[in-house]
Amino acid sequence: MTTLRLIGLFSFFLLTACGGGSDSSDSSSDSRPVITYSNYTITAIDGYLQNATVWLDTQNSGKFVSSNPTAKTDDKGNAILSISNTIVARDYAVFVEAKQSVTFDKGLDRLITNSFTLAAPAGEQIATPFSTLVYLKMKSGLTQNAAIAEVSNQLQVSGSRLLTDFIAAKDERMTLIAADLVRLDVFPTSAQQLSNVALDPTKLNEDITKYVDIQKDINSFKGVARNSDGTLELDTDIDGVADSDDSDIDGDEIPNDKDAYPYEFDRLTAKSPGELLLSQAIDEVLLAEQWHYYKLETPDDILLNVSLSQLTGDLDLYVKQDALPTKFDYDCRSNKSYQSAEKCLQRLKQGQTHYIAVAAQEDSNYRLQAVLDEIVVSKVSLLLHGLASNTETWDKLVDDDSFYSGSCHILKSHDEIEPQPQVNSNGESCFRLSFGGYDRDTNLRSKGLDGKTCVSALGCSGDFSRFELLGKEVETAIEQIVDKLGSDTEIILLGHSRGGLAARAYLQNAASKHKDYVKALVTTGTPHQGSPLGRFYRFMELNCLPQRSYDNDGGMCEDNWEVIKMMAGERWYFGKNLMDLRAPSIDFLSPESTEITDLNNNILALENVITAQLSYRGTQFGILAENIGLGSDYDLYKYQQFLGGDHPHPSTLRYIENGASRESLIGDGIVPSYSQQLSNLLAPHGRNIDLSLSKDSYNVLHTEQTSQITDLHAMFESVRSSIGWSE
Structure with a gap:
C-alpha cells in the first residue's frame, strides 16, 4: 500500500493528534430552518x-x-x-x-x-x-x-x-x-x-x-392490434394487422381465400419446426413480429455455433436444448439491434436436440447455419478486493509482467463486458470485481454504527452488504464472464481479506449458479474466523451511542469516536480514509458474528474446488499503518503517546482481545495468523487445505498483502499446476 506520511503544521498536529481531545465548533446560531435534500428513486x-x-x-x-x-x-x-x-x-x-x-x-x-x-x-x-x-x-x-x-x-x-x-x-x-x-x-x-x-x-x-x-x-x-376503426382486435399472426383487416391471418404467406387453414400457420411454426442439419445453410424471409422455428440434432462433446447472416433488417436469435425457446426462456440469445449478423455459441457435453428460433423486429431476409467450432478453454482469474478497499488494490499485481502486464478488466454489477478481454503470455485473462452493487439498495443494504448508511459518492465497496449479497455479486460477475467467453471457461478466484469470504459465500451457497466454472479458490489475509478488530463495533454499540452524547466528555467513548473519525479521514492525523469503523461489515467480521458463524458452520459445502491459502505471521495485532507519526507506525495500543495520533481507550482493547493476549493475535496487524488459515476450519472435518504458503515477513501489513508479488506468484504457480493450466 502507499506509505502514509505526516503532512501539515507541527502546531496543528499537537492540537489534533492526542487522544481525548475534542473538535472545535462554531458557537454562533442561526434561527432560520435548515433545508436539506435527500434522494428519492423512481423506476420507470x-x-x-x-x-x-x-x-x-x-x-x-x-x-x-x-x-x-x-x-x-x-x-x-x-x-x-x-x-x-x-x-x-x-x-x-x-x-x-x-x-x-x-x-x-x-x-x-x-x-x-x-x-x-x-x-x-x-x-x-x-x-x-x-x-x-x-x-x-x-x-x-x-x-x-x-x-x-x-x-x-x-x-x-x-x-x-x-x-x-x-x-x-x-x-x-x-x-x-x-x-x-x-x-x-x-x-x-x-x-x-x-x-x-x-x-x-x-x-x-x-x-x-x-x-x-x-x-x-x-x-x-395472443396478439392484439387496432383495426381500421381503431378498435382492439385479435391479431392471430402477430404481424400488427388486426384479423379483420389482414389478408393473411396466420402469416404463412398464403392468402386467406387460398388457405385451407387461415388461422393456423403451417410452416416453420412452433408446432412444426423446420429440420436443420449441421453445416446446412437455409435462406428465408421473415416479416416483422413473426417467428421461425427449427430443430437440430448434434453429436456429443462439441461447441455449437449457430449464426444468422445476410440480414436486411433487425432479427433476434434464440437457442434452447430439448425445448422451444421463447422471448424469456432460452439457453442463448443474440439480439444486437440492427447488426448484420447474430451468433450463439453453446458448449455441449452430450448429444442433444436443439430448437432454434428466429424473431423479427422488422421485415428481413436471413441465412441460418449451424456448424461445429474448435473447443478452446478460456482461463480466467477473478480478483476480489476486501473491506474499505477497491479494485486499485490489485494494481501492482495486474501491472507486473509475471501476471497480466496491465490488462485486467474491471467488472461492476450487471455491466456488459466490452471489448473482448486481453490474455497474457500464458493465455490467461484477468477481471477485477468492484463490490458495492447492493450498497445503495435501501431494501437490501445494512445500516452501520449510529445509523451510518452508504454515501453513494464514496462508493461504499460492499461495506454495507452482508456476505450473502457479496456472494451474489461474485455469482453475477462469473455469469458475465461465462456469457462473454463461453461455457469452456475455467476460473481462479483470488480473494484478499473479506474478498475471500465473499468467494466462500458464493461457493458454499447451494443455490449459487455457475460454480462448476470455478477451479480454485486462493485467499490471502482472509479472516476465515473473523478479526478481533470487528468487536470494536459491538463495544461502541453497547457503550458509546449516540455519538453526539460523547463529543466532549473527555472519557473513554470520546477517545474511541476520535479514533473512528481519524481512520475515516475526518480528523487530520491520517488525512485519508483508511477504514470506516462505522460500516456494518466491521461488525460482520467479528469472530462472534452471525455472518462468520453461519459461513463456518457450512464449511463442508466448500467442495469440488482446489483451495489455497497465503498467510502472514510477522506483524503485531493493532499495527494498522506504517510511517505515520514522525516515521513511527500507527499502533492501536499506543494510547496517549505523544504525537501518536488518536487511540482506543485501553478498556476497549481488552474487550477486543476477549481474554486473548496480544502476542497470540500476531498476524498482519488486523487478522491473526490462525484466522487467515482456512486449513484450521477444514482439519476438524478430516479435510486438508490443498495448497498453503505461510510467511513470517516482518511488518507485512494487512493492506499490503495484495502487493506481495513474489509470494502471490509462488502461490499462483502452484495453483496453476494443480488445475492443469501449466500443461
Missing part, C-alpha cells in the same frame, strides 16, 4: 425506460410544473429526485413522460416510436402501465386496495406484483401485457391528456375490456 418500466422525464406531482394537479422535483431516468430505468425536507415525497403521485424518438425502451432495445405517459399513486416508487391503471381507478374514487383488486382481477395478473418491478420478478405475462398496453396506445401521450382520462375514462375502459376479452385464456398469450 414498460421495459426499463431510459431518458424518460419523471416528476413528483407536489401540486396535485396531474400536470407537469417546473417547480416539481424532476429527473431523467438512467439505463436501468431509475430516476433520482432530489427532495427537500419540506416535502414528504410519499404523499404525492409520480408521473413519467416517455417521448417518441427520445426515450429508449430496454425491453424493445430501441427508441420508442409513440409517446406515452405513466403514473403511480402517492407513495409508490415504480411507475408502470399497471400502476397507471391503479392511479386512474383511485382518481375515480376507489381506495388503493380496491383499485389493485379491480385491476388484478380484470387483467388476471398477481395483485401482489401489480405495483412492483415485474421484469425483475420474471413475470412473463405481466411483461407482455405491459408492452401490449403501451404498443396499442392505450395510454395518452401527455400528462394533460392523462388528467382528462382520469375525468372521463370511458375510452380507456373500452380498450381494457376489449383487450381482456382477447387475452382471457391465461395459458395462451
